[in-house]
Each structure stands twice: as C-alpha cells, then as structure tokens.
Amino acid sequence: MFLRHYALLLFLALAAVAAEEGANHYRIKPRSSENDGSDPPTRKWPELIGLHDPGSQGNGWAREGLNHENWEVMNLPIHWEKAGLPEYDGVVWFRRTIEVPALMANAEATLELGAIDDMDVTWINGKRVGGHEQPGDHFTPRAYKLAPGALKPGRNNIAVRVFDHGHGGGIAQTHGKLELSGSGQKVSLAGPWHYKVGASLQILLSPENAISAQDAYQPFKGEFALKSNDVVAFAGGTNTVKQFESGFLETILTLESSERLYFRDLAWQADTVYLQQRPRNFGSHLDLLRRMGASIIIANFGQVEALDGATRLPHFLTAYGELLDHFEECTPRIVLVSPHRFEKPGDHLLPDLSQHNGDIAAYSEGIRQLAQQRGYLYVGMSQLDSSGWASSSSHLNSEGQWHWARNVASQLTEQPIPRRGTHFELLRKKIGQKNLLWRQHWRPTNWSFLYGNRQQVPSSRDHRPGQPRWFPREVNAIIPLIEQAEENIWKTGTQSQ
Numbered sequence: 001m002f003l004r005h006y007a008l009l010l011f012l013a014l015a016a017v018a019a020e021e022g023a024n025h026y027r028i029k030p031r032s033s034e035n036d037g038s039d040p041p042t043r044k045w046p047e048l049i050g051l052h053d054p055g056s057q058g059n060g061w062a063r064e065g066l067n068h069e070n071w072e073v074m075n076l077p078i079h080w081e082k083a084g085l086p087e088y089d090g091v092v093w094f095r096r097t098i099e100v101p102a103l104m105a106n107a108e109a110t111l112e113l114g115a116i117d118d119m120d121v122t123w124i125n126g127k128r129v130g131g132h133e134q135p136g137d138h139f140t141p142r143a144y145k146l147a148p149g150a151l152k153p154g155r156n157n158i159a160v161r162v163f164d165h166g167h168g169g170g171i172a173q174t175h176g177k178l179e180l181s182g183s184g185q186k187v188s189l190a191g192p193w194h195y196k197v198g199a200s201l202q203i204l205l206s207p208e209n210a211i212s213a214q215d216a217y218q219p220f221k222g223e224f225a226l227k228s229n230d231v232v233a234f235a236g237g238t239n240t241v242k243q244f245e246s247g248f249l250e251t252i253l254t255l256e257s258s259e260r261l262y263f264r265d266l267a268w269q270a271d272t273v274y275l276q277q278r279p280r281n282f283g284s285h286l287d288l289l290r291r292m293g294a295s296i297i298i299a300n301f302g303q304v305e306a307l308d309g310a311t312r313l314p315h316f317l318t319a320y321g322e323l324l325d326h327f328e329e330c331t332p333r334i335v336l337v338s339p340h341r342f343e344k345p346g347d348h349l350l351p352d353l354s355q356h357n358g359d360i361a362a363y364s365e366g367i368r369q370l371a372q373q374r375g376y377l378y379v380g381m382s383q384l385d386s387s388g389w390a391s392s393s394s395h396l397n398s399e400g401q402w403h404w405a406r407n408v409a410s411q412l413t414e415q416p417i418p419r420r421g422t423h424f425e426l427l428r429k430k431i432g433q434k435n436l437l438w439r440q441h442w443r444p445t446n447w448s449f450l451y452g453n454r455q456q457v458p459s460s461r462d463h464r465p466g467q468p469r470w471f472p473r474e475v476n477a478i479i480p481l482i483e484q485a486e487e488n489i490w491k492t493g494t495q496s497q
Contacts, residue, residue: 064126077173091198109182114173141176248405338364434485
C-alpha cells in the first residue's frame with residue numbers, strides 16, 4: 001500500500017515538472033498569474049492549415065471520390081526539393097489509388113509511410129486514419145493501424161497531407177517502410193504518386209492571416225461543418241453538466257467525424273443566462289473559452305428559465321443575447337439547443353412541471369428566432385416526446401441523456417447515429433476518463449488554493465525534495481494527462497466499429 005501511494009505521488013510530481021517545463025507544447029493554456037486567458041490563443045500549424053489551405057476546406061482533397069488524375073506525378077520516396085519543388089515550404093497533398101486483396105481488406109492491416117518531413121495527416125477512402133501534426137516528428141516512421149473494414153477489396157484511395165516548415169520536405173522515407181501490410185500480404189507504396197501544392201508557408205504566415213482568434217472563425221453557413229482540431233465547448237446548466245459526464249454526445253460526434261476533435265465543458269450546475277455563479281477570482285466564460293481555444297460552442301439554456309413563465313421571455317432573450325455577445329468574442333460558430341419538454345412525474349408528491357411545457361415551447365421559439373437573427377445553428381427539442389427521459393427530479397436520467405444526445409447529433413449532422421455496441425461503449429469510457437481529468441483541472445474542489453486567499457500557501461507537505469506541494473502547479477500537471485487521454489480517444493475512435 002505504501003509503495004502504491006509513493007508511486008502515485010512520484011507520478012504526480014513528475015507530471016508537475018513536465019507540465020511546467022513543457023507548457024508551451026500543450027493545447028490548453030496553463031493557469032498562471034501571467035497567463036489568465038485574457039489573450040486569444042496562439043495559433044498552431046493545424047489551425048492555420050485548416051483555415052488557409054485550399055485542400056483542407058471541408059473534406060477537400062482527402063475525399064474518396066476526388067479525381068486526382070490531372071495532378072502532377074512524383075516518384076516516392078524522395079524529398080520534394082529534388083523532385084520539382086525546389087525551395088518550397090508549405091503544404092503538399094499526395095494521393096494514390098491501390099488495389100487491395102480481399103484477404104487483407106477483411107482483417108487488421110498496417111499502413112506504413114516511413115518518416116515524413118515534417119508533419120502529416122493521412123486518410124484512406126476519405127476517412128482519417130492517423131497523423132503527426134506537431135513539430136519534431138520528421139524522423140518518426142509513420143505506422144498507422146487499420147481496423148477490419150478500413151480497407152475494402154479492390155480499389156482504395158490513400159491521401160496524405162504533408163506540411164514542411166523548413167529545409168527538406170515530403171514523404172522521404174529516411175526511416176521506416178513505405179508499404180501496406182496485413183494477413184501475410186504486402187502492397188508496396190513506392191513509386192508514382194499524384195501530388196498537388198496547397199498553401200505555402202508564406203501564405204500561412206502572411207500578416208493578413210495574423211488576425212485575432214475571434215476573427216479566425218467564420219459563422220456556420222447553414223450546416224454543422226467540423227474542421228480538423230476544432231475545440232467544441234459545452235455551455236449550460238445541470239443537464240449540460242450531466243451530458244458532459246455521460247459522454248454520449250461527444251462519443252457520437254467523435255465517431256461521426258473524420259476530423260480530430262476536442263471537447264471541453266464550461267457548464268456549471270444551476271447556471272442560467274441571468275447568473276453564472278463562480279468562486280472569487282475564478283474568471284468568466286470568456287476567460288475559459290480563450291484558455292481552451294474554443295472554436296465551437298454548443299449552448300443549452302432555457303430549461304430552468306422557462307419556469308418563470310412566458311411573460312419573462314423578453315428578459316430571458318435580452319440576458320441570453322448579452323451572454324452570447326461574450327461567446328462571440330471567442331467564436332461565432334455557435335449552436336443553440338432549445339429546452340426539452342418536462343415529463344409528468346409518476347410520484348404524485350412531486351410537482352408536475354409538465355404544466356410548463358407551453359412555456360418551454362414559447363422559450364424554444366424565442367431561442368430559434370435568436371439563433372436565426374445571429375446566424376447560429378438551432379436544435380429544437382421541445383416537440384420531441386420525452387417520456388422516460390427524466391428521473392424523479394426534473395433532470396434527465398441516463399437514458400434521457402442518450403436520447404437527448406441522439407436527437408441533437410441527428411439534427412446537427414443529419415447522419416445515422418452509431419450503434420451503442422462494444423466499440424461505442426469503449427470509446428465512451430475513455431471519454432469519461434478524459435472528462436474527469438478536465439473537470440479536476442478547470443473546477444477543482446480546493447479552489448481557495450487556486451483563486452482564493454490561500455494561493456501562496458503550500459497545499460501539503462513536501463512531495464519533492466525541498467519543495468512544497470503548490471496546488472496551482474498540481475492543477476497544471478493535469479494538462480498533459482488530459483492530452484494523453486485525448487490521444488487514446490483518437491486512436492480508439494479511428495478504429496472501425
């Protein structure tokens with residue numbers, strides 16, 4: 001027992017050191033007096049590429065049905081400076097169509113692309129299967145595991161987006177192999193590939209692209225279009241808190257998207273559009289949205305506010321608009337989800353909130369008009385039969401959270417909802433583990449050591465030689481754990497169900 005406890009303390013200590021030394025490498029801004037989230041997040045390469053590379057708009061040049069026969073041809077492996085692109089830095093797309101034997105397609109396989117200089121994202125038949133998008137991986141051989149069903153017998157399309165930010169670039173295979181293998185069979189990938197130049201480094205770093213984060217995102221144009229590395233934030237009250245804990249909506253959207261996504265929660269029990277009660281010095285919604293780098297916000301308010309009656313609707317819409325003004329300082333890509341109908345309780349001793357369903361309908365219509373006026377997406381829930389969704393209280397039970405998530409996702413993506421099978425639940429479990437870490441990071445119980453009058457007080461005895469246990473440092477040490485959990489989620493999500 002002592003050894004286990006000691007090992008845990010040592011692990012947290014090492015994590016704290018790693019978080020302090022490598023804070024600039026993480027997506028989530030650490031908490032500190034110098035970095036309070038008041039500045040927009042610094043852009044990273046994946047975000048810049050997603051905004052300005054023509055092949056990265058929507059499914060773009062990765063989509064399965066794209067005709068690439070009129071592209072230029074390059075024999076790989078080679079650095080592209082030696083094959084027609086001298087002194088070029090930036091994005092180049094490579095595509096190749098291969099024949100896959102049926103035996104290989106029906107089993108696990110491995111796609112190996114060797115070392116790529118510098119970064120890559122790789123798709124097969126329009127579905128992302130892997131990628132290395134951070135600097136420093138130019139000597140790392142790419143080896144992406146493919147679950148059964150990722151390939152299909154016969155013709156398959158491979159698309160690789162390569163980004164080089166200096167010196168040699170391309171699929172050069174300085175290390176590793178360039179082949180597809182599985183079931184004892186191999187398909188060589190050396191030879192002619194079609195390629196097309198995307199956004200150059202000069203375009204990505206041009207002054208006109210160095211705009212603030214709130215200007216970097218364009219509003220949704222009538223559809224829920226997700227981009228690579230989008231950060232989706234949930235805002236709302238108790239039901240939103242419980243939805244984030246359940247992980248249902250996050251699991252569905254993760255499985256339905258071919259892009260790598262990140263999900264964060266800024267909901268709090270009892271939050272309304274009128275009041276978001278926080279501990280002293282905790283910070284505002286906008287502070288946290290900027291720290292997490294939110295690019296999409298899904299907001300769900302009105303459930304509790306509708307109990308005030310339809311006569312208070314104008315006040316509600318005014319307060320909601322003021323809250324949304326703050327959200328828009330971070331991103332205009334916002335989704336408003338209406339409240340759902342109350343269920344008539346089975347226990348006669350409980351109040352019958354279903355008497356307010358007329359108010360729910362009125363508030364939902366007000367929210368719909370608000371979304372239309374501001375150019376947001378709207379998800380209507382007030383007309384759905386919510387029988388069996390609620391527990392003895394007014395809040396959704398587990399089954400209700402599942403149905404709520406299904407309806408929100410189906411209206412947003414218009415795609416079939418993934419089956420709740422073994423793979424779905426495995427992914428949801430990993431999402432739950434990540435979300436627990438996120439909750440411990442952004443709203444820890446011992447808030448007084450972080451925001452209150454005990455910020456300069458050691459939170460325990462020494463756990464490293466000569467150094468006290470400082471709670472702010474411990475909270476920042478959770479960041480690499482969150483991001484490792486997200487890496488595990490991505491690997492699980494890319495497997496076929």
